[in-house]
Amino acid sequence: MNTIPDFTISPRIDQVGVEERASRFTKRSIKNETKINGLKLALNMIDLTTLEGKDTDGKVKQLCYKAMHLHDVYAGLPTVAAICVYPSMVGVAKKALGDSGIKVASVATAFPSGQSTRDIKIRDTKFAISQGADEIDMVISRGKFHQGEYNFVFDEIAAIKEACGNARLKVILETGELGTYDKVRKASDIAMYAGADFIKTSTGKISPAATMPVTLVMLEAIRDFYYKTGKKIAMKPAGGISKAKLALHYLVMLNEVLGEGWMNNEWFRFGASSLANDILMQLMKQRTGLYQSGDYFSND
Amino acid sequence: MSTKRLTVLKTYKIYIGGQFPRTESGRYYTATNAKGEHLANMCLCSRKDVRDAIGTARGAFGGWSARSAFNRGQILYRIAEMLEGRKAQFIEELMLQGSNKAAAENEVTLSIDRLIYYSGWCDKYQQIFSSVNPVASSHFNFSALEPMGVVTIVAPQQYSLIGLVSLMSPVIAGGNTCVILASEVKPLCSVTFAEVLNSSDLPGGVVNILTGKVSELLPHLSSHMDVNAVCYSETNATAIKMVKENASLNVKRTAIYENEKWMDEKNQSPYYINDFQEVKTTWHPIENIGGAKAGY
Amino acid sequence: MAVKKNTLKLKFDSSRNLAPALESKSVAKIAERYDLFINGKFEKPSSKKYFDTINPASEEKLSSIAQANAADVNKAVVAARNAYEKGWKKTSPKERAKYIYRIARIIQERARELAVIETLDGGKPIRESRDFDVPTAANHFFYYAGWADKLEYAFPNRNPKPLGVAGQIIPWNFPLLMAAWKIAPALATGNTVVLKPAETTSLTALKLAEIIQEADLPPGVVNIITGAGATGAALVNHPDINKIAFTGSTDVGKLIQKAIAGTNKKATLELGGKAANIIFDDAPLDQAVEGIINGIFFNQGHVCCAGSRLFVQESVYKIVLQKLKDRMETLIVGDPMDKNTDIGAINSKQQLEVINKYLKIGQQEGAEMFQSACSIPKKGFYCRPTIFTNVAQSNRIAQEEIFGPVLSIQTFRTEDEVIEKANNTPFGLSAGVWTDKGSKIFNMTSKLKAGVIWANTYNKFDPTSPFGGFKESGFGREGGLHGLGAYLKV
Incomplete structure (x- = not known):
């Protein structure tokens, strides 16, 4: 058995140092075939997301169609990794995606605030699973976390993990509400030891959402967990990654922190809605040599 | 039967580690006045005395440099108090060595005042010479002074008291320890000054005072590899060259004072303290989380 | 569980080598x-x-x-x-x-x-x-x-x-x-x-x-x-x-x-210098590893204030070494004109010979050498990033300035011990200290005999910041x- 660490003490993070390191990844110059391969990989790692109060069956269906037909614009492109929706839309998405191989991820556990009872959170999760969700994106109880009730947070994640059955569990830390990198690190450790398959930065509802330094802190937590236990945990930065260039910076970071073993969509995802289009535009620019206009790429 | 009382003559010994040993060499030389009359037998120190004194000064450095600046200031003040109390003896010795009464009095009172002057600087020079440096990254960066370590000092031959006090005070005010070779030609009050030091709360080993020949000991004072800085204050081109050459053996710092008039108040300043200080610059990151900036 | 601690190694596959990103030489007007x-x-x-x-x-x-x-x-x-x-x-x-x-x-x-x-x-x-x-x-x-x-x-x-x-x-x-x-x-x-x-x-x-x-x-x-x-x-x-x-x-x-x-x-x-870079067990370890990398591999280690003597507290020695080795594998050594190069060419043939001499000395002295697996160009003067473990204070590689990408690593147990080891050198240019505890930083920075001390950072320079040695x-x-x-x- 792994010994569970004392979450009241976690490895320290120096803010200036981690931000300096994160900015170093952006100095890598990604060119030619490396760029094309990187863009395709990034596309394949996207959890194409719509999480709005005004989501309708129609909107979700359009999104699913787009997810399956990226290669219409540019032959040979992979699909995105998953569609990410609210539990009520899981059934619609599942049906629309059919046997495309694209997974359906559902947020759950009183997303985005998580301010509800454990019972309701478990039922929320089970409902999404019953609708066919392949992956569950839960939120942690940030209030309890800030109160220092780390065991509560831990137990809740473990309970949701149990409710997930075979579905993979992504644990959203909502780093924008945690305040410091030290707390991001601590929350990452709690989530991983409690059974998370993924750790994820943000709901997309709070600013700041994903940043490179926050993601770096989480990747390093994953690395330490792997060193200790031999178990791989996947990573999902979400929110605020809308440009292809930034996505490439993230991939450089992933490659240089966790290495080849994580460079696929089983172990890394981008939670994004508009990133796909920017990647398509960049790929088209690489192919044609012309800078592109948004008018030529459908907005779904 | 004669009733005339025989005067008890003083044995002048050296001062190492708060003790008054004789030179390990067992040699002596004779201090005389201007007319060549015998004044006293002085220890003719050897290179081994130099070695012992430097070792002792090194041992005392950690403790002395770790004293609070305020405490060092108090001790320098105490030295001045002790000197004030024994003024008469110093005037007498200076006169034996050739000063007239007025000059001797003047030299002693100036010496007392100079000790007070540097006593006051002990907890102030740092603020004069330190800086907070506005670097262009998110770091707090400051430069502060630290004592160099062990300093060897050749005291001036003339003005044997004020010269010694003028060189010693800034060195120890700044947290260094030292080995002083007293004036060869006028050594009496140097040894007596050691007695003042010894009754002044100054920890043993901070100041060590030797007597002997400059020509014999200067090569060792300047070449010893555990000495951080050497201070010389005569106009003697050959000696200065030798000091500087020897200093290069371990990149010693040298302070050469050729033109100083120690009786002049112009020749007291915190810059003499600064001459025996290293500048240490320290960096540390400054956390600046998100939007947490001062709003006013 | 069967997994042995601290033996896992991440894979940094060379198949993901970055395409060349060469800076243009055309702006450089060099006369004959x-x-x-x-x-x-x-x-x-x-x-x-x-x-x-x-x-x-x-x-x-x-x-x-x-x-x-x-x-x-x-x-x-x-x-x-x-x-x-x-x-x-x-x-x-x-x-x-x-x-x-x-x-x-x-x-x-x-x-x-x-x-x-x-x-x-x-x-x-x-x-x-x-x-x-x-x-x-x-x-x-x-x-x-x-x-x-x-x-x-x-x-x-x-x-x-x-x-x-x-x-x-x-x-x-x-x-x-x-x-x-x-x-x-x-x-x-x-x-x-x-x-x-x-x-x-x-x-x-x-x-x-x-x-x-x-x-x-x-x-x-x-x-x-x-x-x-x-x-x-x-x-x-x-x-x-x-x-x-x-x-x-x-x-x-x-x-x-x-x-x-x-x-x-x-x-x-x-x-010259032979700076101690000191990592305590309560340090921000991942940033400390960056500090080690930046300390010794910046400018091919041709830096007088390079952190060439690493001291790691024994309780975190294994994990620091593991992180350091994995990090070293991601360093790109090669054409200095490539914008992705982390470690360029050694400045001269003569200097490369000096560095190689020390690599031999280190091994002869019984220290254990580790170099990253990167490829290096056939022509030109190059040296892989190198660390030595099992180093003693008396080893020449721990005493003499090598002026190359070569790090010697020692461990320590207490503050007093590391202060003594760090100061036990004729040099005194710079030092690094890594710990999250403020009072310990000030103890260390006041006792280390060096002109520049980096606490929780390393190799930082600024025109406003005085530089020079003890x-x-x-x-x-x-x-x-x-x-x-x-x-x-x-």
């Missing part, structure tokens, strides 16, 4: 031959001799550089003396400032050209010359320019006066930046200059000469003469020099200190307010 810059003009050397400067990354010749002999040195010193007596010392400080500002501005304008030439001539990664060397050089001129008319505030009541002619000798590790460190404060304080760059890296100093011409600095205020050790010795021994500023090895520094013993020349010496690492400070004193009578 460079003469000596004396009295505002480029003059042929009276020696009539030239030597080759090569690109250490390809071993190809870049240009021919004039070799100054004693007569040339004399000419340069005479020019500097005349410029000092007849003009520069009487030039109003605020005008002096404006000349220096001009130089700073032109360096910024020609930044790309300077970066490319610095990398071609010296072998350092273009990312470093572009992002560090050249901008920091410009910033130094900016910083000191502003001091020129404010000196009385730096030394209240002292009426500071320039020394006269400064002879300056700089090393090959940061050629342009060291020239800036030397020239900027000298000019701001009203001195004139004869500067000699290192013989393997003369080009950016000669480009700086062009910039100085372009800035219309009066002839003779800055003279740049090229050559090897003999040229430097002639400069040191010239009777009409008032100040020697030297950055280089401790051995040469001692020779200089001795050589000028019988003179009134003032000196600033920035010499003990055999030299004396005097460069940078900041304290850098002014070295060029003034106060």
Whole structure:
């Protein structure tokens, strides 16, 4: 058995140092075939997301169609990794995606605030699973976390993990509400030891959402967990990654922190809605040599 | 039967580690006045005395440099108090060595005042010479002074008291320890000054005072590899060259004072303290989380 | 569970090698031959001799550089003396400032050209010359320019006066930046200059000469003469020099200190180092690992303040070593002109031989050597990033300055023990401390005998920040307010 660490003490993070390191990844110059391969990989790692109060069956269906037909614009492109929706839309998405191989991820556990009872959170999760969700994106109880009730947070994640059955569990830390990198690190450790398959930065509802330094802190937590236990945990930065260039910076970071073993969509995802289009535009620019206009790429 | 009382003559010994040993060499030389009359037998120190004194000064450095600046200031003040109390003896010795009464009095009172002057600087020079440096990254960066370590000092031959006090005070005010070779030609009050030091709360080993020949000991004072800085204050081109050459053996710092008039108040300043200080610059990151900036 | 602790290794697959991203050489205008810059003009050397400067990354010749002999040195010193007596010392400080500002501005304008030439001539990664060397050089001129008319505030009541002619000798590790460190404060304080760059890296100093011409600095205020050790010795021994500023090895520094013993020349010496970089178990470990990497592999380890002695507290030794080795695998060694290169070429064949000698010594002494698995180019001078474990304090690789990408690692248990080990060296240039505990930082930073101490960071430089060593690492400070004193009578 792994010994569970004392979450009241976690490895320290120096803010200036981690931000300096994160900015170093952006100095890598990604060119030619490396760029094309990187863009395709990034596309394949996207959890194409719509999480709005005004989501309708129609909107979700359009999104699913787009997810399956990226290669219409540019032959040979992979699909995105998953569609990410609210539990009520899981059934619609599942049906629309059919046997495309694209997974359906559902947020759950009183997303985005998580301010509800454990019972309701478990039922929320089970409902999404019953609708066919392949992956569950839960939120942690940030209030309890800030109160220092780390065991509560831990137990809740473990309970949701149990409710997930075979579905993979992504644990959203909502780093924008945690305040410091030290707390991001601590929350990452709690989530991983409690059974998370993924750790994820943000709901997309709070600013700041994903940043490179926050993601770096989480990747390093994953690395330490792997060193200790031999178990791989996947990573999902979400929110605020809308440009292809930034996505490439993230991939450089992933490659240089966790290495080849994580460079696929089983172990890394981008939670994004508009990133796909920017990647398509960049790929088209690489192919044609012309800078592109948004008018030529459908907005779904 | 004669009733005339025989005067008890003083044995002048050296001062190492708060003790008054004789030179390990067992040699002596004779201090005389201007007319060549015998004044006293002085220890003719050897290179081994130099070695012992430097070792002792090194041992005392950690403790002395770790004293609070305020405490060092108090001790320098105490030295001045002790000197004030024994003024008469110093005037007498200076006169034996050739000063007239007025000059001797003047030299002693100036010496007392100079000790007070540097006593006051002990907890102030740092603020004069330190800086907070506005670097262009998110770091707090400051430069502060630290004592160099062990300093060897050749005291001036003339003005044997004020010269010694003028060189010693800034060195120890700044947290260094030292080995002083007293004036060869006028050594009496140097040894007596050691007695003042010894009754002044100054920890043993901070100041060590030797007597002997400059020509014999200067090569060792300047070449010893555990000495951080050497201070010389005569106009003697050959000696200065030798000091500087020897200093290069371990990149010693040298302070050469050729033109100083120690009786002049112009020749007291915190810059003499600064001459025996290293500048240490320290960096540390400054956390600046998100939007947490001062709003006013 | 079957998994053994601390044995897992991440895979950094070479199949994901980045496509080449070469900086263009077209901006670098390198002449076939460079003469000596004396009295505002480029003059042929009276020696009539030239030597080759090569690109250490390809071993190809870049240009021919004039070799100054004693007569040339004399000419340069005479020019500097005349410029000092007849003009520069009487030039109003605020005008002096404006000349220096001009130089700073032109360096910024020609930044790309300077970066490319610095990398071609010296072998350092273009990312470093572009992002560090050249901008920091410009910033130094900016910083000191502003001091020129404010000196009385730096030394209240002292009426500071320039020394006269400064002879300056700089090393090959940061050629342009060291020239800036030397020239900027000298000019701001009203001195004139004869500067000699290192013989393997003369080009950016000669480009700086062009910039100085372009800035219309009066002839003779800055003279740049090229050559090897003999040229430097002639400069040191010239009777009409008032100040020697030297950055280089401790051995040469001692020779200089001795050589000028019988003179009134003032000196600033920035010499070698063997810095301790100390990691406590409560440190931010991932940032500390970056600090180790930056400490020893920055500029191929050709850094006098490199953190070449690593001390790790025993309780975190295994994890730090594991992280360090994985991190080393991600370092890209290769063509310095590639924007992705982390470690470029070793500056010269001679230096590569020195480094290789120490690699042998380390192994012979029983230390365990680890190098990253990266490929290195066939041509040119390269060394893989290297660490030695199982090192004893008495090993030569733990005592002597290697000046390459070679780290020796020791462990410690207590603060007292590591302070003693860290200070147990004749050097005292810099040190690093990593711990999250503030009171421990202040204990360490006050007890370590070094002129620059980085706490929870490493290898940071800034024009406002004084730099220089304790003990055999030299004396005097460069940078900041304290850098002014070295060029003034106060």
